[in-house]
Amino acid sequence: MSKGITPQSQNYASWYTDVVKQAGLADYGPVKGTMVIRPYGFILWENIKEPLDRMIKETGHVNAYFPLLIPKSFFSKEAEHIKGFAKECAVVTHTRLKIDDEGEIIVDPESKLEEEVIIRPTSETVIWSMYKKWIQSYRDLPVLINQWVNIVRWEMRTRLFLRTSEFLWQEGHTAHATAEEAEEETLKILGLYKKLAEEFLAIPVLTGLKSESEKFAGAEQTYCIEAMMRDKRALQAGTSHNLGQNFSRAFNVTFQNRDNQEELVFATSWGVSTRLVGAVIMAHGDDKGLRLPPKIAPYQVVMVPISRDESGCLKVRKFISPVLDEMRAKGVRIYEDWSDNTPGFKFNEWEMKGVPLRLEVGPRDIEGGKAVLVRRDTGEKIILEKNVLTEQIPLLLEEIQKGLFDQALAFRQKNTHTVSSYSNFKDIIENKGGFIRCGWDGTQKTEMKIKEDTKATIRCILYKEDPSEMRCVYSGNSAKHVVIYGKAY
Template identity: 55%
Template sequence: MSKGLTSRSEDYSQWYNELVTKADLAEHSSVRGCMVIKPYGYSIWEKMQSVLDKMFKDTGHSNAYFPLFIPKSYFSKEASHVDGFATECAVVTHYRLKNDGNGNIVVDENAKLEEELVVRPTSETIIWNTYKGWIQSYRDLPILVNQWANVVRWEMRTRLFLRTAEFLWQEGHTAHATAEEAVEETERMLEVYADFAENWMALPVVRGKKTPNERFAGALDTYCIEALMQDGKALQAGTSHFLGQNFAKAFDVKFTNKEGKQDYVWATSWGVSTRLIGALIMAHSDDQGLVLPPQLAPIQVVIVPIYKNEEELSAISAIADDLIAKLKKLNISVKYDDRDTQRPGFKFAEYELKGVPVRVAIGGRDLENGTVEIARRDTGEKQTSTQAGLDAYIEQLLNDIQNNIYQKALNFRTENTRKADIYEDFKRLLDENPGFIAAHWDGTPETEQKIKEDTKATIRCIPLNNQKEEGKCILTGKPSTQRVLFARAY
C-alpha cells in the first residue's frame, strides 16, 4: 500500500479515484468501463443490500428474477423508452464461436440470431411483457416485485462506482389497479430511499420531482433524492418513477376492474445502484481516506495490540478477546488485527484509509493502568478510556459517530445551498461557491435547456412540499411561483 492520498483541494477528482483504489474498494478491469468490485467494497454493497432488502420486504415487496437478455423488438414498443436507451445498449447478435482453421477463435457467422438480444439497460420491457401473463383481474393486483441484478449501459465516459458500463442495482417494478395507488407506491419508495440515505448512509437528501427534461424515459413523473457532494456537485442518489399506463399500453397489459370494465394497469419502477457507494465516499471521506458511517461499515471496530514480546501480546489478547465477545453480543462487527508483520503505526494509517469508525489500541501502558486508547475516525480524536464498561461506551460512540457524520454533511449542505435572484449572481455562485442554488424558473424546458447550455447547471429537482413564493425567472424574468434547485451534477 502506498503512502499518501492526493488532497481534495488539490484535485478532487484524482482524490476520489485514488481513494477508491487505495482503500481497496474497486479497480478498473481489463474490460472498458467495467470495474472489479473488490471484497472490501463489495461488503459495503452487501450491507446496503441487506438493509434495503429488508425495507422492501417490510413494505410488501418480494424478490424475483428476469432475464439478462431482452429481444430488441421489445424496446421499440415504448417510444420514449427506446429513445432514452437506444444509444447505450450492448447487443448480442450471435450465439457461437468457431475455430477459423488458423488457430483463431472467431464469431461463427452461421450462428446469427434471428432477432438480436439487448443486454438489459433496465428491465421495464421484459418485465411488462411478463406481467401481461400474470394479470387478468383487479384481484391479481397489486404486483410488488423487486429484482437485484446487473445492468449494462454503454456510457461514453465512466468513473468507478459513479458511472460504469455495467453496474449492480435493484429495480422495483410494481403494477396497480389505479393511478392513485401507483402514485402512492412511487412516493412510498422514494421515502424508503430517503430513509436509507439519511439514517444508514448518514447522507442528507432532498426529496423532489424531476422536470420533464430530466424524467426517466417512459415515465409520467420521476421522483428523486438528490445529495450534495463535498465539491459542491449534486448526485442523484435514487429515483422512483410513476410510469402511468405507458408500459401497460405498450405491452397490452389490461385487467378487469371491479365494475367489470377493461383498463390498462398502472405502473411504477424505482431503483438504486452501486453508485450509492460513490455517494458514500464523496460525501464523507477526507484527505486521510474513507470515512464510513458505522451503520454501513463492514468493520465497525478494529483492535490493534501494541506489544514488545509474546507474553505481553497474550495478556493483551485476553483483554481483546473479552471485548470482542461483548461487542459481538451487541451486534458490533470487530476485527482484531494481531498481525506481527505490520507495525502499529502502519495499521493505524491503513484503517484510517479504509474508514473504520472506531479504533481501539491496547499496549503495555494499558495493561498496567486497566485502560485502552480509543480513536474515532470521523474527528480523529483520541482518548484513554477504562476497560470497564467499554462495550457500552463503544456502542454509544458508534451512534455518536453516525450522528456526527450526518450532521456534518447536513451542515455542509445547508452552507452550500444558496438563493440567487439575478442571473449574474447565479453564474458567479456556480463558479465560486458551487452547491445547490434555489432560484426561480419559468417552468419551460427551453429555459432549463438554455441555462444548462450556458452554465452546465441543471434543475436537480423541484423539492416536494416546496414553499410557494412569487418571483421572476432567473433567466427570462417571467413569473414563477416557486424556487427550484439547480446544481452542476455528476
C-alpha cells in the first residue's frame, strides 16, 4: 500500500497520479482513457453531488433522464456545436456480435445501423429535440431540468478525473421566454457553483466570462468558475452557458408568447463533473497525500487505537465507543481502524487518504481520561478531556473546513500578479507560475499570440471590473477587459 508518494516539488503530475492510485480513488479502465472510480473516490463524488443536487432542487429545478444515444444528424443542426465535438465522438455503428466460422467473436456486419448514433458528448441536441415536443406556449415555460449522467468524449491524452474518455457530470438545460430570464438563470447557477466550490470543497474560485475562443460550442456566453491548484495552474471547475436562441433555432423550438406571437425559446445549459474530485485533490493535497475538506470527506474522523493486544483494544473500545456513538448520532462520519497494522502505518495511511481529524486513544490517554487529536490541515496536535470530545470535534471540523479554504485563498492571492508589461508577464508565466491579472485589448489576435508565446490562456474575463484605466498587456492598446491569464489543465 504505502509505496511512497512522489513529492509535489519533484514532479507534480507524478504526485497526482500516486495520490489518486494509492488513496484508492480511481484507476484506468480497460478501454483507453476510461476511468474506474473506486469506492473511496466515489463517496467523495457522492458527497459533492449531494449538496449540489439539493441546491439545484431548492432553486426550482427537477431531475430527469435523457438518452445516452443521439442520432448523428442532430449534430449537424448547430454549426458551432458540431465543430466543437466532432473530433471526439464515440460512434455506434452496429448492434450485434456473432461468432464466425473460426469461432472468433466478430461484429455482425448485418447489424449495421442505417444512421449511426453518437454517445452523448453533451446533451443539448437530444434535449432540444424533446423540448420541441413539450413546449408550445409561454405557460410551458420556464423548463428547468437537470440530469446526472455519464458523458463520452474520446480523448487522446487522459488524466484520471481531469480528462478521461468517459466522465460523470450533471448537466442542466433550461428553457425561458425571455433573454433576461435566461441570463438570470445562467448567473444564478454560476452562484450555486461558486457556493459549492467555496463552502463545500473549500476551494476559492474566480467567476468570470470565457473569451470567444474558450467558450462552449454553441453558446452566446460562457461563465465559469476557475480555481488555482497547488502547482499554480488553473482548473476550470464549472461552466454555465447562456445559449441564447441558438439551439431553439436549430431545433425550431418556438412558443406562443402572451401576445399570441410565435417566438424562439431562450436557453441555458450548465455543468460540473467528476473533474471536481481532481480539483479537491490538487487544491488541497500535500506531500503526505490528500487533505479533504470535512464537509465532503468520506470519513471526517479516523480513530486509531494505540494498542495492538486484545486486552488493550478492549479497554480502548470501552473508553471511546460511547463518545463515537454520540458523535455518529450527531452525523459525524467516523472510521475506526482496528486492523492489525502498526499505529505508525495507520497514521500514514489515513493522512494519505486525507481524513481531516485523527483521534488517537492509548493506555496513557485512558488513564488520564483524555484523547489526542491531530489535524490533517495543520498537523497540530490537540489533547482534550474525553468529556468535551463530542462537543469539540464538530467545532474542530468546522475550523479545518475554514482552514483549508483560507490556506487555498492565501495561496491564490500570493500567486496572483497584476501585470502591465509583457516581459513581466512572460517572466512570471515561465519562471514563477500563477495567475496574471492584466488588461486585454479584446482581440483574438492578441489572445492567440500570447498563447503561442507562453501557452497561457485567458482563464476568465473579470467582466465586473472596469478596464478603463488599463492597457492591453500585449498590444499596449487600451484594454477592453480585465482578464485572468494562466496555464490551465
